[in-house]
Amino acid sequence: xKKRKTKISIGYVRFExxxxxxxxxxxxxxxxxxxxxxxxQEKGKLSALxxxxxxxxxxxxxxxxxVRIKAEERRGIYFFLRRYRKRWGLIVGGFCGLALILIMSxxxxxxxxxxxxxxxxxxxxxxxxxxxxxxxxxxxSFDTRICELSTENAIEELSWISVEREGSRVYVKVGEAVxxxxxxxxxxxxxxxxxxxxxxxxxxxxxxxKLMTNVGSGVRKGQVLVSGTVNDNGGHxxxxxxxxxxIIRTEQTEKFYLPFKTNERIETGEKLYNSYFMxxxxxxxxxxxxxxxxxxxxxxxxxxxxxxxxxxNTPFKIRKGxxxxxxxxxxxxxxxxxxxxxxEEKENFEKNFLSDAKIISADKTFSTDExxxxxxxxxxxxxxxxxxxxxxxxxxxxx
Numbered sequence: 001x002k003k004r005k006t007k008i009s010i011g012y013v014r015f016e017x018x019x020x021x022x023x024x025x026x027x028x029x030x031x032x033x034x035x036x037x038x039x040x041q042e043k044g045k046l047s048a049l050x051x052x053x054x055x056x057x058x059x060x061x062x063x064x065x066x067v068r069i070k071a072e073e074r075r076g077i078y079f080f081l082r083r084y085r086k087r088w089g090l091i092v093g094g095f096c097g098l099a100l101i102l103i104m105s106x107x108x109x110x111x112x113x114x115x116x117x118x119x120x121x122x123x124x125x126x127x128x129x130x131x132x133x134x135x136x137x138x139x140x141s142f143d144t145r146i147c148e149l150s151t152e153n154a155i156e157e158l159s160w161i162s163v164e165r166e167g168s169r170v171y172v173k174v175g176e177a178v179x180x181x182x183x184x185x186x187x188x189x190x191x192x193x194x195x196x197x198x199x200x201x202x203x204x205x206x207x208x209x210k211l212m213t214n215v216g217s218g219v220r221k222g223q224v225l226v227s228g229t230v231n232d233n234g235g236h237x238x239x240x241x242x243x244x245x246x247i248i249r250t251e252q253t254e255k256f257y258l259p260f261k262t263n264e265r266i267e268t269g270e271k272l273y274n275s276y277f278m279x280x281x282x283x284x285x286x287x288x289x290x291x292x293x294x295x296x297x298x299x300x301x302x303x304x305x306x307x308x309x310x311x312x313n314t315p316f317k318i319r320k321g322x323x324x325x326x327x328x329x330x331x332x333x334x335x336x337x338x339x340x341x342x343x344e345e346k347e348n349f350e351k352n353f354l355s356d357a358k359i360i361s362a363d364k365t366f367s368t369d370e371x372x373x374x375x376x377x378x379x380x381x382x383x384x385x386x387x388x389x390x391x392x393x394x395x396x397x398x399x
Contacts, residue, residue, distance in 0.1 A: 011076025012037075013055045017046040020067035028061050052076070106139050108170050109315035115174040119157050124172060127154045128163075135315055136279055139165060190239035190391040193226040195219045197385055199250030209242030219248065228391050239391055246386045249360070252379045256345045258338050259372035265297065265326045274321040278304070289320075297326045335373065339366065342375040357383035 017025065022041065029036065034057065037049040046067075050058055055071065062069040111133070113121045128134070131150050132142040144163040151161050151174075159177040163170060185191050193209065198221050204211055209226040213219060226242040275289035293300070300323055307316040333341070350359065360380040367374050 011052045011074075012049045013052055013071050014047065014049050014073035014075075015055070015058070015069055015071050017062060018044065018068045018070075020062070021065045022046050022067055025062055025065040025067045028065065029058060032057065032061075034058060047072075105168055107315075108133070108137055108139055108165075108168060109135055110169040110313065111135060111172060112169065113172045113174065115176070117176055119155055119174070119176060123155065124151060124161075124174065127151045128172070133163070133170065135317075139168065185241070185388050185390055187241050189241060190228045190393065191241055191388045192224050192228050192391060193242045193244060193246075193386045194389050195221055195223045195225055195248070195385060196387040197221055197248065197250055199248040199385075201225070201246065202249050202382065203247040204244065205246075206242075206244040208240050209244065211244075225386055239393060242388065244386070246384065247382055248385045249380065249382050250385075252381055254346075254349065254377050254379065256342050256349070256375040256377070257372055258333070258341055258345075260338070261330060261332050263328050264331050266329050268325045268327050270294075270325040272323040272325075274323070276319045278317040278319055279315060286318075291323075294323055294325055297328065298323045299326070300324075335368065338373040342366075342373065346375060346377060354379070354381065354383075357381045 022044075026036075026039075026046075034054050035051065039048045040046070052074070059069055111125065111128070113124050116124065125134070127150060128147055131147045133147050144165065147163045148161045152158055157176050158174050160175045162173045164173070198219065200218050201213060201215055204215050204225070206226055209228050210230050212224050212227050219225065225246060226244055228240050228242040230238060230240060232238050272291045272294060273289045274291060275286040277284045277286055300321060302319065302321040305318045305320065307314050307318060346364075358381065360382060362380075363378045365376045365378075367376070
């Protein structure tokens with residue numbers, strides 16, 4: 001049964017017959033090689049399936065044999081296409097759409113970069129564009145091997161790159177070189193640890209070498225904290241690579257200054273736009289958003305947006321540039337204004353330069369003169385310190 005249905009899946013007509021000479025009706029159809037499927041006859045009623053092209057002949061044969069025939073069901077591609085047989089626009093549009101898809105599939109519309117961390121995607125795409133690879137170019141108009149070699153040579157941070165075509169999309173996979181910074185003094189080189197600032201030693205953990213001062217003692221800049229010259233258990237002098245962790249309590253004074261009057265760059269609120277419609281490597285200015293750069297002081301910012309259709313990215317983009325205009329105005333600050341701004345500068349300094357230290361105290365002093373205000377801060381800090389210094393070893397050639 002299923003096998004017969006498959007044969008007529010392109011289209012079939014299910015019909016029923018009542019009365020008349022049904023046996024002769026079937027015999028006449030068989031003589032004319034008319035194929036019928038799923039023939040059923042019960043209680044004077046006959047039903048069957050036939051090809052659409054044969055149904056007109058079946059109906060005429062039924063009339064000759066005084067059989068009343070009725071089409072109960074019409075199914076299949078044949079009837080679907082027949083419904084639109086007079087709508088040539090749909091057929092032509094379908095062929096044009098198919099041709100457009102075939103043509104568009106011969107171009108690159110999407111480039112995806114992966115594996116980059118420190119190297120920006122734009123930097124990689126700019127190099128590839130110089131070698132002929134960009135959205136909108138022919139799928140086979142560029143050499144993937146040349147693109148790979150050129151990008152590796154142009155960007156030192158890349159250790160390898162792979163350019164692969166997949167349909168209208170190109171996948172660019174990169175690997176960045178891992179640069180392990182070598183220490184200033186190799187671990188197998190003998191060295192001392194010296195103080196790189198003055199203060200009071202409050203903590204010392206020596207991993208290798210000999211501590212030359214006591215915890216709680218004051219140290220001066222350049223003083224040897226840990227010596228790499230030690231005695232082994234046999235009474236011999238050996239040289240080692242000193243290592244350890246040290247914390248010093250030290251004082252540090254910083255000054256922050258701001259004038260009462262200053263010229264500041266202030267936005268005027270005027271903005272001008274330059275927009276372009278982009279396809280592949282071509283850009284077309286949008287007339288209603290096109291202008292020349294202003295003569296006054298300004299900044300320029302540019303962004304590119306993908307045009308999507310029902311959530312799907314298209315090869316078209318909009319590049320929008322914005323000119324923001326500024327003017328220079330003289331601003332006069334009060335004592336209170338400068339105090340708040342100096343406090344902000346102090347906080348920013350502590351975040352950027354004292355984040356690794358523990359601030360024990362910070363004594364603040366404000367002073368003013370005719371031109372501005374100064375904030376002086378005396379810090380008491382606990383911080384890590386110590387600098388490694390090579391040990392120069394000389395050998396007596398006479399020994």
